[in-house]
Amino acid sequence: MDAFEWMSPQDIEQAARAATTTVAAAMVRDSGEPAAGDALLKAGGIDLLDLMKEGLLKPRRLIHLRNIAGLDRIEGAEGGLRIGPNVTLSQLASHAEVRMRFRALAQAAGASASPQIRHLATLGGNLLQRPRCWYLRSRAHHCTRKGGDRCFAFGGENQYHAIFDHKGCAIVHPSTCATALIAFGARLEITGPRGARRAPSVEEFLLLPEADLHRENTLEPGEIVTAIVLPAPAQATRSLHIKQCETESFDWPLADVAVVLDLESGVCRKAAVVLGAAAPAPHRARAAEAALTGKRIEEPVIRVAARAALQGAAPLAKNGYKLPIFETLLRRALLAATEG
Ligand SMILES: Cc1cc2nc3c(=O)[nH]c(=O)nc-3n(C[C@H](O)[C@H](O)[C@H](O)COP(=O)(O)OP(=O)(O)OC[C@H]3O[C@@H](n4cnc5c(N)ncnc54)[C@H](O)[C@@H]3O)c2cc1C
Known part of the structure; x- marks a missing residue:
């Protein structure tokens, strides 16, 4: 890994002004080596430093976000919750209100990675980590997502790849928390370099390859996620997240599902069903939602x-095996959610 400068801004404006590009944009190249010289945002650093060690990024400067006051809080917001992007996965998994009212999110955070990683990994970084596709992460494969002209997964080792929406690129979205955030209808608060603000839903923020082959989300250079906002759930909401790995160990899932059900006397008024590790963005299973509603x-x-x-x-x-896994996980999640 090459030497780099370290910058530790005290406020969001300073961090936003300093960030020259996004990690996804820095990984797009004509061929060969990544360009050097970018200034990139860093939270826990787990994914960012992995990419640097793998020789896929050569930043000149890292902008450490963790000393910015106020980005590590979980607080009430209009009956829901406002979660700072620097909140760690372990804080999220153990937070009493998240566990009680947003159970699927606490479960998704608590099932991600290992205890040591969860103590360092932030929710913002989790949402913005790059996919685990081994062709994307191989310096020897100049794939479409890095500016090349083909997705090697289509004719290659695609057992961990997408079963939906893989037009042009077959990555699966790597964030387990995103599966639950979409099921709860979460929004982001994003601040840009000149103080511009926007608040897309997580569902709008995450992109499919047909919208953009080179990035998984709409983050622009100099933009910082400043909060993840969960709207107030209905009184009788039940939720559940289940993750299935290849082995009983810390790893990204082969498949995961989040269900959020608004129930009244056992009857479903509204349902959200989201499949993770199924598509380049968490896949909203709208036909399943329709089959449950009413x-x-x-x-x-x-x-x-x-x-x-x-x-x-x-x-x-090589990934047809995912179909029965998703069907079984979903049956289990729906049964367990309704049983409370
Ligand atoms: C062995 C192992 C197992 C894992 N298993 C899972 C799993 O099961 N499920 C899962 O979801 N993840 C898993 N992970 C991934 C891990 O959860 C992520 O790498 C971690 O959450 C990233 O968070 P971070 O704070 O370290 O982000 P960083 O590495 O610091 O940043 C990641 C990206 O987010 C950007 N970023 C961070 N914060 C902001 C912000 N506020 N605004 C704008 N951009 C920002 C950075 O620029 C960078 O592009 C695993 C990791 C390992 C090593």
């Missing part, structure tokens, strides 16, 4: 919904 959540309805969640799936040569 129904009493019992075994036959659950079975229909779990099958409906796979509508439109187009598995690649």
Whole structure:
């Protein structure tokens, strides 16, 4: 890893002015080596330093965000919660109100990585980490996401890749927390270099390859995520997140699901069903949501919904095994959520 400068700004404006580009933009190149000289944002540094050690990034300067006051708080906001981007996954997983009212998010954070990593990894960094695709992370493969002309996964080792929405690139989105955040209808607060603010939903923020082949989200150079906002859930909301790994160990999931159900006397008024590790952005299973809405959540309805969640799936040569895993996870999640 090459030498780099360290900058520790005290406020958001200073950090935003200093960031010359985003990590995704810094990884796009004509061929060969990544360009040197960028100034990049760093939170816990787990993904960023991995990319530097792998020789995929050569920044001149890292902008350490963790000394900016106020970005590490969880506070109430209009009946919901406002979570600072520097809140760690372990803080999120153990926070009493998150566990009680946003259970699927606490479960997703608590199931990500290992205890040591969760103590350092932030929610902002988790959402913005780059995909685990081994072609993206290989210096020997100049793939479409880095400015090349092909996605090597289509004719290659695609067992961990997408089964939905993989037009042009078959990554799966790496953030387990994003699966739950989308199910809860979370929004982001983003501040730009000249103080400009915007507040996209997480669903709007995350992009499919058909919208942009080179990045997973709409973050622009100099923009900083300053909060993740969870709207107030309905009184009788039940939620659950389940992650399935290849082995019983810390790792990214083969498949994960988040369900958020607004129930009244066992009848579903509103449902959100999201599949993670299924597509380049967490996949909203709208046919499953429709199959649940207005129904009493019992075994036959659950079975229909779990099958409906796979509508439109187009598995690649080596990842068809994900279909029964998603169906089973979803049945389990719906049963467990309704049982409380
Ligand atoms: C062994 C292992 C297992 C793992 N398992 C999982 C798993 O199961 N599920 C999962 O989701 N993740 C998993 N991870 C990934 C880990 O959760 C992420 O790498 C971590 O959350 C990144 O957070 P960070 O604070 O270290 O981010 P950093 O590495 O500091 O930053 C990541 C990206 O976010 C940008 N960034 C950070 N904060 C901001 C901000 N406020 N505004 C704008 N940009 C920002 C940075 O510029 C960078 O592009 C695993 C990691 C390891 C090593």
